[in-house]
Amino acid sequence: MIHDWDTHYWLAELPDGEWISAEEHSSAEPIFQTAKRIQIVPISTSSSQAILDAEVPEGYTAFLRTDRIEIVMRGPDAEQAPKLIYVMAMERGHWLEPGRIALSTVPLLDGFRAELRIFRDGHGEVDFISSDNFISEVTNMDEYDLYRFIKV
């Protein structure tokens, strides 16, 4: 599902080469778990122009989340915090319903966690942590920055 406040959405490439997206599917659906490649891409040219991309290696499970931040008490620094965080995660192993798993309960043993943080002024920042066998590469294209997360 894509919300009117979303700045990015996910795409997934299936084994037959077909692409599905958040427009028609939830990442909780079983079809998402068959994907061999996933991406988080901008909705429009006014979104932060960053693409997150990863192949899903055999034996790994992909997790996608959108983390939202609500303000309980608003100090001056509140405007400098991210409003949305698109989370792409990968971990070796099989989870029956990965869309229903609390990601905090999945230890980072063999995989990665990448976050695209969208701030209130619209700019984005990418953060990446991994076990030793995944790396992050960024390529500055003409129109966007491509962040690739690669198993090594």
Next chain:
Amino acid sequence: MSVHIRRYYGSGPSEVDISGGENPIGLKLKTYDGNSNETYLFNATHPVPKPTIGNKHSFTATIALYSDVLGSEIYSDPKIYSGGVPAVPSPNPKGYVAWTGAQIFVADDTNDTYTQATGVQDDSGTEMVAQGLTASKTDLLATYNSSNMKSVGLAGGVASIGPLGSAQRISKYVRLQGTLGTSCSPGSTVPATIYMRYSVTS
């Protein structure tokens, strides 16, 4: 349709959205808790007095995440954290005072049972451990930040909730209390920032 933070107050409890809309109410800590908007309105009524000995407390505030987004989202991993102890700005046209001698505590225990805060109106709330709302508490601004968030837990203690069939509270109740010591300065402390973060599968 949104996910927002609700404050629960009074004997019912009554509840109010404090994070949504164009002008969110936010969280005001007072020495009052009743079935009236006086509990949460962002004004100067029912302040916590500066103690001459020991501590004075606000009445404990109870908040939780609430969703009325139906049929599409799965929620997990609700957390609370702060922007840290804010420094006095320079210049300081509003005359804010530093947080010396002032703290906001978060209850270490979260649960699904609402209990109205007790205390002496316009004097001091009952300290949250003494009231039995939690076994222990933590200084929120000094401890929890974006690198060290406090897990709150989902309503019912499940790993995920949703898609929802009807609107409901989705996190456990979180309790917050302001506490003043004798070293605090009279006045309004620099506004602090407190966040709640949660994950959505959609």
